Structures are given as C-alpha cells and as structure tokens.
Amino acid sequence: MHYNAKRPRLWRQDFTQLSDLGPVEDAQVADWPIGYDDLAPYWDEVEYRVGVQGDVTQMPASTLAQSPRSRQFVMPPNPKGYAASLLAEGARRCGYTAYPYPAAVNSRDFDGRPRCNSCGLCSGFGCPINARGDALVSWLNPAARTGRVRVIDRAWVYTVDTTPNGRRARRVRYRDAHGRDRSVSGDIVVLAGSPINTTRLLLLSASDAHPTGLGNRSDQVGRNMMFHNFTLAAAVYAHDVQPLRAQSTTLQIDDFVGPFTGPEVQALGVPYVKAGIVQTGSGAPLLMEAATYAGLVGYGIDHKQLMRAGIMHSRVAGSQLIHEDLPQAGNRVDLDPGVRDFHGVPAARITYSPHRHEKAAATLLGPKIAAYHAASPGATGSAIIPYPLIEPTMTYTAHLAGTARMGTDPATSVCDASGRLHGVDNVYVADASTWPTFPGFNPTITIMANALRIARGISGAPTPLPMAH
Numbered sequence: 161m162h163y164n165a166k167r168p169r170l171w172r173q174d175f176t177q178l179s180d181l182g183p184v185e186d187a188q189v190a191d192w193p194i195g196y197d198d199l200a201p202y203w204d205e206v207e208y209r210v211g212v213q214g215d216v217t218q219m220p221a222s223t224l225a226q227s228p229r230s231r232q233f234v235m236p237p238n239p240k241g242y243a244a245s246l247l248a249e250g251a252r253r254c255g256y257t258a259y260p261y262p263a264a265v266n267s268r269d270f271d272g273r274p275r276c277n278s279c280g281l282c283s284g285f286g287c288p289i290n291a292r293g294d295a296l297v298s299w300l301n302p303a304a305r306t307g308r309v310r311v312i313d314r315a316w317v318y319t320v321d322t323t324p325n326g327r328r329a330r331r332v333r334y335r336d337a338h339g340r341d342r343s344v345s346g347d348i349v350v351l352a353g354s355p356i357n358t359t360r361l362l363l364l365s366a367s368d369a370h371p372t373g374l375g376n377r378s379d380q381v382g383r384n385m386m387f388h389n390f391t392l393a394a395a396v397y398a399h400d401v402q403p404l405r406a407q408s409t410t411l412q413i414d415d416f417v418g419p420f421t422g423p424e425v426q427a428l429g430v431p432y433v434k435a436g437i438v439q440t441g442s443g444a445p446l447l448m449e450a451a452t453y454a455g456l457v458g459y460g461i462d463h464k465q466l467m468r469a470g471i472m473h474s475r476v477a478g479s480q481l482i483h484e485d486l487p488q489a490g491n492r493v494d495l496d497p498g499v500r501d502f503h504g505v506p507a508a509r510i511t512y513s514p515h516r517h518e519k520a521a522a523t524l525l526g527p528k529i530a531a532y533h534a535a536s537p538g539a540t541g542s543a544i545i546p547y548p549l550i551e552p553t554m555t556y557t558a559h560l561a562g563t564a565r566m567g568t569d570p571a572t573s574v575c576d577a578s579g580r581l582h583g584v585d586n587v588y589v590a591d592a593s594t595w596p597t598f599p600g601f602n603p604t605i606t607i608m609a610n611a612l613r614i615a616r617g618i619s620g621a622p623t624p625l626p627m628a629h
Contacts, residue, residue, distance in 0.1 A: 163558065164283035164408045165264040165292045166602040167212045168437055169203055171226035171417065172196040174599040181419060181432050187486040187515055188384055190596040193568050193577035194613075196227075201623065202609035202616075204230060207262075210293030211270040212605075213237050214262035223414045238267045238276055241406025243477035244441025247395065248411055250536030251440070254528070258440050261412040264293035264605075273297065280404030281445055295608065312344075313337070318505055319365050320349055320587065326369025329587045335503065348618060350579075352591040352611065355385060355563040359493040359593065360508040362564065375581035380574050381564060382494050384487035385510065386598035388436075388559035389518050391526045392545040394478040395533035396471075403443025403477045413438040416481055416525050417600065428520035435521045436482035436600015438529065444472040477536075481529055482559070482600040483522070483548060486515045493563055514548045522546035559603055564593035579614040590614045 173180060175192040183189060206212075214233035216224070237260035240248070248258035265282065266275045276291040290297055303309040314337035321331045321343075331345040351358045359382040365374035373381050418434040425433050444452075449472040453463050496509035526546045533542035547555040566589075567573025570582035573596075579588040590611040592603055616623050 161286045161294065161296060162284055163294070163602075163604060165294070165604075166409065166412075166439065167207065167210075167262045167264050167605040168412065168601045169227045169262075170196070170199075170599050170601055170606055171223075172228075173226055173419075174597065177434075177597055181434075184431060184486060184515075184517060186488060187517065188489055189486060190565065190567060190572070192596050193566055194610075199606065199609050199613065200228075200230070202612045203605060206605055206608045206612060207264075208234055210264040210298045210608075211235060211266055211273075212262050212264050212293070213260070213267045215260050218259040220257050220259065220414060233262065235267045235270060237261075238263075238265065238278065238407045238410060240410040241278075241280075241403065241441050243401040243403040243443060244406060244409070244411045246397075246401060246536040246538065247440050247477055247479060247533060250395070250532040250534070250539065251413055251415075253535045254532040256413050256415040256532060258411040258413050261410055261439070262605075263407065265407050266291045266293070271298070276407055278406050280406055280408060280443060282408030283442070284445070315342070316503065317353075317361060318503070320351075320361065320374055321365075322367060322369055322374070322584065324369065326367065326584065328585050347586060349587045350614075350618075351587065351589050351593075354591050355560050355593040356493050356508050356510065358589060358591060359563040360495065363495050364505065374587065375564070375574050375584055377583055378571050378574070380572065382492045383489050384562035384565055384596075385491045385493050385512055386485040386487055386560065386562040386595070387512065387554045388485060388557050388598065388600065388603075389483040389514055389522075389548045389551075389555055390557065391481040391483065391522050391529065391547060392478060393481070393526075393529045393533050393542065394476050394544075395536050395539040395542045397475045397477070397538050398540055399538065400474040401477050401538075402474070403441070404445065404473060406441065409439040409442045409480075411440040413440055413479075416529070418484075418521075420524065424524065425520065428516075428523060430517045430520045433517065433521045433524055434484045434600065435525055436484055437602075439480045439482070442478050442480065444476065444478075446473055449473050477533075479529060479533065481525060482602070483518050484600040485598045486517050487562055487565075487597060488515055491562075510554070512554050513552055518548040522548045559598075561592040561595040561598040561603060564589045565596045566594040567596060578617045579610075588614055588618065 175195045213235045273290045315334040317334040319333040329349045331343045333343045363373040416435045419432040453466045491512045495506040499507040526544045530544045564574040566575040581587045
C-alpha cells in the first residue's frame with residue numbers, strides 16, 4: 161500500500177547470470193531455475209489486472225532486446241514532470257536515454273478506479289483516490305467479495321505443523337487479534353511473508369522431523385539475504401522546478417544496468433559490475449523536508465524560515481540508481497538468541513554487509529549519474545550519496561529478496577522451481593524469498609508474476625488465463 165507502483169520487468173540476462181558471467185568470489189551467484197519466457201505471460205496478465213501505464217514505442221531497443229514484450233501497455237503514460245524533463249535533457253546531453261517508467265498508476269479511469277491526479281506522493285504513502293493498482297485493489301478485495309475467500313486479519317502465525325515424518329504440513333498455528341491461540345488446517349500451505357518473516361516462520365516451525373527449521377535440511381533457509389542498495393543523486397536549481405507536481409518518478413534510465421566488464425571494472429577488484437535502473441525526477445515530500453531541517457536546526461523560527469524557502473521540495477530534483485545486490489552466505493536471517501517480541505517469541509535477526517561488487521558499482525557509476533544531473537538545464541550544482549560506500553550495513557529500502565531460494569539442487573536451495581519446499585510435499589513459498597539473485601529493478605511485478613505462476617501450478621488452472629486487451 162506504500163510502494164510507488166514502479167513496474168519494470170527483469171531482463172533476460174538476469175536469469176542466467178552465473179552461466180553468462182561466471183562466479184564472483186565471496187558471493188553465491190546462481191542461475192534461476194526458470195527463465196524470462198516462463199514469466200512473460202504472467203507479467204502480461206499482472207500488468208493487465210493492475211493496470212500498468214507505459215509506451216513500448218519510447219523504450220530503447222537495447223531494453224526491448226533484453227525485456228521483449230508481446231503487447232503495448234494497458235494505458236499510456238502520465239505526463240512527465242517538469243523536474244524529470246530537465247533531468248532527461250541532462251541525460252540526453254550525456255548520451256543516456258530516459259523514457260516513461262512503467263507504473264501501476266492510472267493515466268485514465270481503469271477498473272472502476274479514477275485516473276492519477278499527480279499529487280507526487282506515491283512513494284511511501286497510500287493513494288487516497290485508489291488510482292494506484294496493487295494486490296489489495298486488484299486481487300484481495302475482489303476475491304474477498306466473492307464470499308469464497310476468508311481473510312483472517314491480525315493473525316500472527318508462529319508455526320507450521322507437519323506430519324510426524326515431516327513430509328506434509330497439516331495445520332498452521334496463529335494467535336488472533338485478542339492473543340488467543342488458534343489453528344487452521346488445509347491441503348496446501350503457501351508462505352508469502354516477505355523474506356524476513358517467511359524465514360522466521362520456517363525457523364520457528366522446527367520439529368523432530370525438521371530439527372533446524374522447516375525446509376532447512378540444507379542449512380540454506382535465511383541465507384543469501386539481499387537488499388537493494390541505492391546511489392542517490394540530486395540537482396539544485398535557482399528556480400522552482402516543481403518536483404512534486406507529477407506522479408512519483410515518471411522517467412526511467414537503463415544505461416547503468418550493465419554488465420560492465422572493462423579494465424576500469426577489473427581495477428575495482430570484481431569480474432563485472434551490474435547495477436540497475438535509475439528512477440529519474442523524484443522530489444522530497446514536505447514531511448521529509450521538515451524532518452531533515454528538524455535534525456539540523458530543531459524547531460522554531462529557523463525551521464519555519466527553511467520551510468518557507470522550500471529548497472528541498474521546490475528547487476531540488478533527484479534520481480535513484482538501484483543497485484543489484486549479490487547473494488552472500490553470511491548475509492542472513494536467523495532467530496535472535498536473546499531478543500524476543502511481545503509474544504515472547506524469538507525475533508528475526510538480520511546480518512548484512514554489502515559485497516565489494518556493490519561498492520564497485522557506486523564507485524564506477526555514481527560520478528556518471530552526478531554528471532548528467534549537473535548537465536540538466538538550469539542546474540547550479542549536483543551531488544550524490546553513494547550508500548554502498550558510506551553505509552556498512554543495509555540502507556533505507558523496502559526491496560528485499562533471497563533467504564529461501566529456488567533451485568534444482570536441494571543441497572544449495574530451499575524450494576524447487578514450483579516454489580515447493582524440498583522435502584515437504586505441500587508447502588510453497590510465493591514471495592521474493594525464492595529469488596536466487598536480486599537484479600537492480602523494482603521487484604513488485606516480478607514477485608506478483610512469479611506468485612501467479614506458482615498459484616497456477618498448484619491449481620492446475622490454464623496458463624495463462626485468457627484475457628481481453
């Protein structure tokens with residue numbers, strides 16, 4: 161409900177990274193057990209259901225070669241913002257191409273929901289008019305209205321019970337909103353708690369048959385925790401560029417996806433650099449600006465004067481490079497031996513540090529991004545914040561993956577290609593926990609497409625379902 165609805169697909173090369181580029185020291189890079197073509201029909205269907213805007217004709221040929229499409233987007237793009245247009249011109253002057261960002265935001269009335277009013281607050285806020293498509297408005301609410309789906313809200317699940325031999329799950333235990341212990345049984349159990357809480361639940365479900373946690377005979381549950389690091393860039397202008405008067409981040413640049421393999425990369429101590437897309441044209445909401453100034457000067461007249469000047473929300477336009485995060489065995493989620501939550505249950509503990517690949521990407525690409533910000537018309541200066549270089553642990557991000565990777569070898573993976581746990585016949589994982597690698601793209605549409613693929617495999621429904629265009 162708080163995501164900014166960006167919906168780029170992964171690229172074809174992302175599914176065969178180990179085969180194409182080889183191993184990386186201290187990383188557990190692996191090929192996916194599925195490929196681009198396996199997900200393509202599900203991406204199509206998800207885009208149709210949630211309503212994704214974009215324009216194939218404006219996408220670079222290099223992008224379409226890696227991310228081919230069988231159809232035009234459901235609706236055309238929203239108008240791009242003034243700030244984004246300035247940065248796009250700076251990118252063009254430096255030899256880069258900006259194009260409309262695929263996004264699940266209505267540019268026209270769609271599915272009974274209104275068009276976007278360009279309030280500029282997609283990222284981090286709920287949409288007050290439901291112009292943004294997501295799993296709630298496009299799947300869960302319609303399913304609940306059929307009367308055939310029961311949603312148990314505020315249920316805190318803490319164990320998946322299995323049969324004595326551990327081969328099948330037989331029930332799920334949870335505590336309801338009043339703290340009472342409950343359980344529900346079923347033929348199939350699907351976990352989709354996101355990588356941290358899916359891992360926590362698997363580890364909390366240890367039993368005699370699964371002494372180290374459900375599906376953890378290979379000691380891979382919780383390993384390869386991946387986050388998206390970011391390099392932020394900003395341009396400062398002498399005039400109001402209205403960075404919030406548009407849908408949040410209207411343009412995308414793909415020139416920094418990679419891989420880069422030249423001598424300048426070898427000098428950084430890695431065999432290659434893969435980064436990701438650049439979200440171009442964002443601004444700082446007033447709440448963020450107010451909090452930033454409060455940290456600098458506190459509250460009072462100085463704070464009011466800074467807010468009246470409004471430099472952050474009116475004269476700064478920014479971009480974000482999303483970094484690919486390589487999987488590492490030591491980056492993991494486990495159960496904290498000392499910290500417990502308010503239920504008295506062990507909390508999830510996260511151990512993480514960026515790989516030198518992420519640092520190399522920031523070193524190589526950060527100055528290039530700063531350069532196109534400085535080249536934008538009217539810019540008086542630019543700056544970057546290369547988080548992988550200045551932050552030893554995870555940075556601010558809601559993008560996470562890994563911890564229950566899918567693969568063909570039970571010794572090195574947790575799930576098979578269908579999402580089913582190795583060694584447990586009826587437990588599936590359908591979130592980004594299953595991802596073997598974490599390319600530098602917003603992950604939501606691929607999470608949803610893969611979940612839909614897993615659901616169709618369980619149900620045996622047509623693949624994909626017929627749909628109009």
